[in-house]
Amino acid sequence: MYESLLIDERRNVLEALQQLEETRRKILYVTTGHGRLLGTLTDGDVRRWILGGGDLDGVVEAVCNRIPYSAKADYRIAEIKSAMSTHQINSVPVLDDAGCIIDVLFWDSLFQQGEEVRKGTSLDLPVVVMAGGKGTRLAPFTSVLPKPLIPVGEKTAIEVIMDAFAEHGVDEFYLSVNYKSKLIQAYFEELAPPYRLNFVYEDKPLGTGGSLHTLAGHLEGDLIVTNCDVIIKADYHALVEHHRKEDNDITMVVSLRHYDIPYGICDIVDNGQLCAMREKPHYNFLVNTGLYVLKASTLELIPENQFYHLTELIEDVKDRGGRVGVYPISDKAWLDTGEWQQYCDTMAQLRS
Structure with missing residues (x-):
């Protein structure tokens, strides 16, 4: 059924983003109050809106694609399949004479398994996993196990992360290790994963970026760097693109992080005079998840054998006139296992 893909034009962008997360189709059909199709909305549309300075309280009418591909009730299946293949369309709404949706045609329903397979490109770039920290926020568990080997479901946290990249065609990983590195190495020797795995050893803790200096001059093009305690549910191809x-x-x-303050907020000036009061305000923030795409050339800026965070690299790149951009995802697309409460929340979300 397609009813869960419909959204009224007057709903706001934040609500649309939450609805997008709840459907595996990753598209919404924006309709008028009379049910007429107005446009389509994807997470890419929302991302462009946010990067352009758009307000999450804005209505989806202003964000959606107003020229969606659609079909009439007397459509010819061959034409629909041809259009879906040519333009890489996953779903096509079928409209009546009034422009209202009466059905939605989906790729996986029109194409029999094996009849036609979408041609995707593999991510031909390495992924570096920063796995050298002690994980003190997960003590006492990390007194026994290194943080990357903490179980998440039936796998370890680092396996979940690396398997997600492997599903996108990544075949080369670098693990930066320090704390309990022998346990991590022994685990992967026993696991024998189907991808290439290289270890980068830190003789001493070097922060979230210091060990990357070792790779300077050995990698070309782009690379992905991720913390070992974040699971990002995103289209990595779209990220790199x-x-x-x-x-x-x-x-x-x-x-995206949304916070509602359940109280009235007071703004004051000198001598405690009330300047303004805001009743139960809400705030939206874009929070660093710990996943990055880097040009390999930026690794040359990292000092050798020094404690150095990736946030320092960002500042150094900016100071030299480089470009540092952001790629927004929804709050439900970021699963954090770095602290006990976040770990419990992640486990609950994976089980649901």
């Missing part, structure tokens, strides 16, 4: 299209030196993946 955005990074390259914007010609960024660094692209940060940021997650």
Whole structure:
């Protein structure tokens, strides 16, 4: 059924983003109050709206694609299949004479399994997983196990992360390790994963970016760097494409965080005089998730054998006139396992 894909034009962008997360189709059909199709809305549309400075309280009418591909009730199936193949369309709404949706045709329903397979390109770039930290926020568990080997479901946290990249065609990983590195190495020797795995050893803790200096001059093009305690549910192809299209030196993946204050907020001036009062305000923030796409050339800026965070690299790139961009995702697309409460929340979300 397609009813869950419909959204009224007067709904706001934040509501649309939440609805997009709840459907595996990753598209919404924006309709008027009379049910007429107005346009389509994808997470890419929302992302462009946010990057353009758009307000999440804005209505979806202003954000949606107003020229969607659609079919009439007397459509010819061959024409629909041809259009879907040519333009890489996953779904096509069928409209009556009044322009209202009466059905939606989906790729996986029109094409029999094996009849036609979408041609996707593999991500031909390496992924570096920063796995050297002690994970003190997950103590006492990390007194026994290194943080990357904390179980998430039936796998370890680092396996979940790496398997997600492997599904997008990534075949080369670098693991930066320090704390309990022998346990991590032994685990992967026993696991024997189907991808290439290289270890980068830190003799001492070097922060979230210091060990990357070792790779300077050995990698070309772009690379992805991720913390070992974040699971990002995103289209990595779209992320890398955005990074390259914007010609960024660094692209940060940021997650939308929405906070409602359940009280009236008072603004004061000198001597405690009330300036203004806001009743139960809400705020939206873009939060760094710990996943980045970098040009390999930026690694040359990292000092050798020094404690150095990736946030310092971002500042150094900016100071030199480089481009640092962001790639927004929804809050539900970011699963954090770095603290106990966040770990419990992640486990609950994976089970639901």
